[in-house]
Amino acid sequence: MENENNKGTPPAWRQVMWTKHRNIRSILFSTYSFIIVIVFTVLVAWFYLWASDLLRKNATDTLESMGQSMQDNIDSEFHKLNDVSLNVMYSNLVKNHFQSYLSLTTNSGAKQRENVSATSAEKSVQNAKELTDILTAAIGPSRPVEQLYLYDFKSKVYGNGFDNGERSYVPQDKPWFNTVINNAAGKYIALPVPDEEMSRFISSQEKQFSISLFRLFYDNYNTPMGIIEVKQYFNRIFKSAIDFTERNPYQAKVLVYNNANEIIYPTNADKERYLPYMQYKGADGTAKDQIFYNQDTGEKALLSLHYSDFTGLSTVIIVSESKLLSPLFTFAKRTVLVALVILLLAILLSFLAAKRITMPIQKIHRSMRTMRLEDLGSERVAVPQLNSGLNELDQLYWSFMKMSTRLKQSMDELLMSQHQELQAKLIALQTQMNPHFLYNTLTTIQVMAQENMNAEIVAMTENMSDFLRYFSADGSLVALKEEVLHTRKYLEINQIRFGRKLHFEFDIDEQLTELRIPKLIIQPLVENALKFATKHQPPWTIHVRGTISGNHWQVEVADTGEGFSEESLHVLHGKIKEIDKTNVLPLLQLNGMGLLNIYIRMKLMYGNDTIFRIVNDGQGATVMIGGTLSQGGINEHHGHGGTAVS
Structure with missing residues (x-):
């Protein structure tokens, strides 16, 4: 039965149960919430991925359409240039007048040197006028091109458009001259160049670029007689690309390049930067859409590429994936906010549902708390009805009240076996040993055997043999000198293992050598000190000191480790205070000789006269144990004073 002084205070085991285990309400609430969060997260993630794929597909289709339209x-603009060049090339009138113009120009220069009459010069002017009219007709009334030039292979060029008339040129100064001469198969599209002459006819103050299409000009006998150049404003040819770049909502970029990977648009493009994008054209020149990862900027981009067999130009639209999906990100943020509100409401409902289920359980708990041990199985105590509205809980409560009768009988039997149980605990606690020590020692012997360290193996096996013989010997009490001797052997075993990294010393009062103490009570303290000391850099020092103070003996084990954490000390002191308060020893710990086990053994032997202290001194930790100097080292009269624990 509970002590009368403890009425109104929950037993210690109850407090432990409350702190270690979660209640049903929290379990139900967390379970419901977890299910809601998982389902909701899966739905939102699926919706986001679906919307992302849909947006990416729509954007890809849009870019595909825009790229094709742009191409x-x-x-179409280059077709206009090509049509004009073909009109000129296949016009017999142009051929005849250009031949006449070239011959008259040559003859005129010779006759001027001979001071002949001006009749030939008048014919040259008349022929040039007729050539102008024919070229104007070849261009057409809608003027699809801005300028047309006819070059001979020497130094003369005749223009029609904003620049009319004859002028001279040096073929070697034209970068396109040799390329056009060697490209007898067809047209040649030159790179855009700044054009000061064409800039004069535009109101904009920006320098204008022009782009030209060249073609060889043949006579009636299919012999090259000159070069045709058809010129157009760069901004007019690439107007669709310029408009798209300026107005698209995704800040997309447009890149146009030829088969030689020379960038046509934009004119100020950095080839090194755009070179990776120009690698996506297939070997057959087919267009394709790709997800491209830019290693320089570290972001992904969507590429839409289109290739023209007519011009040999590739048009690439480059869109940053982050810009492309920015509407989706905005939508996702709003969705998350709404989802959080819905999620909070769902969690609130789960809390209310858990509360609805656990309220009757709390009523059962209150009924149990008011029940006293002497009332168990008593017929004079009326059993209250629960009436929770939940059949399962009502049946559980009724079954518990019936169980109280059987519990009363079991309590009597339990009290009778308490003394035998304490004795069994004492014997079991003494026979524990940390198997890791054996494993480490055997491993060390194996390594030393491989290194032919025979002397060290002999010393270690002898110490190990003595230690195991001491451990397995009968009896629960030994002289302190025996415990110290075998503790020293334990350290010597480890010193062979660690070498000069480990230092230890013993300082035992000679009056304590014959003192009878519990067996294996100092060695576990040394083992614990060694365990924590070796977690840091060597050297490691362990000091064992035994003293007498009044009617008490005391043994201290100090190490140079980091000391005990505040949390571990708090837990250990809490368990010790619980044992002192309830006089109930905890279940046997079979997983090692912990400090709590040592305290339990000392408590069984010395009762409330037990000395058990743990001190962190800044340079390690010190564990102190001790008891009274009564005959045999056993306190025959368990006092009622407080145990010395700090």
Whole structure:
């Protein structure tokens, strides 16, 4: 039965149960909440992935359409240039007048040197006028191109458009001259260049670029007689690309390049930066869409590439994936906010449902708390009805009240076996040993055997043999000198293992050598000190000191480790205070000789006269144990004073 002085205070085991275990309400609430969070997260994630794929597909289709339209517009502009060049090339009038113009120009220069009459010069002017009219007709009334030039292979060029008339040129100064001469198969599209002459006809103060299409000009006998250049404003040819770059909502970039990986648009593009994007054209020149990872910027981009067989130009639209999905990110943020509100409401409902289930259980708990041990099985105590509205809980409560009758009988039998149980605990606690010590020692012997360290193996096996013989010997009490001797052997075994890293010393009062103490009570303290000391850099020092103070003996084991943590000390002192308060020893710990086990053994032998202290001194930790100097080292009269624990 509980002590009368402890009425109104929950027993210690109850407090332990409350702190170690969660209640049903929290379990139900956490379970419901976990299910809601998982289901909701899966749905939101699935919706986000679905919307992301849909947006990416729509964006890909849009970019595909825009890229194709842009490529068609560029091709259309180049078709205009090509049509004009073909009109000129296949016009017999242009051929005849250009031949006449070239011959008259040459003859005119010779006759001027001979001071002949001006009749030939008048014919040259008349022929140039007719050539102008024919070229104007070849260009067409809608003027799809801005300028047309006819070059001979020597030094003369005749223009029609904003620049009319004859002028001279040096073929070697034209970067396109040799390329056009060697490209007898067809047209040649030159790179865009700044054009000061064409800039004069534009109101904008920005320097204008032009782009030209060249073609060889043949006579009626299919012999090259000159070069045709058809010129157009760069901004007009690439107007669709310029408009898209300026107005698209994704800040996309447009790149146009030829088969030689020369960038046509934009004119100020850095080739080194855009070179990776130009690697995505297939060997057959087919267009394709790709997800591209830019190693320089570290972001992904969507590429839409289109290739033109007519011009040999590739058009690439480059869109940053983050910009492309920015509407989705905005939508996701709003969705998350709404989802959190819904989630909080769902969790609140789960809390209410858990409370609805656990309220009757709390009523059962209150009924149990008011029940006294002497009332168990008593017929004069009326059993209250629960009436919780939940059949299972009502049946549980009724079964518990019936169980109280049988519990009363079991309590009597339990009290009778308490003394035998304490004795069994004492014997079992003495026979514990940490198997890791044996494993480590055998491993060390194996390593030393491989190194042919025979002397060390002999010393270690002898110490190990003595230690095991001491451990397995009968009897629960030994002289302190025997415990110290075998503790020293334990340290010597470890010193062979660790070498000069380990130092130890013993300082035992000679009056304590014959004192009878519990067996294996000092060695576990040394083992514990060694365990924590070796977690740091060597050297490791362990000091064992035995003293007498008044009618008490005391043994201290000090190490140079980091000391005990505040948390571990708090837990250990809490358990010791619980044992002192309830006089109930905890269940036997079979997983090692812990400090709590040592305290339990000392408590069984010395009762409330037990000395048990743990001190952190800043340079390690010190554990002190001790008891009274009564005959045989056993306190025959367990006092009622407080145990010395700090």
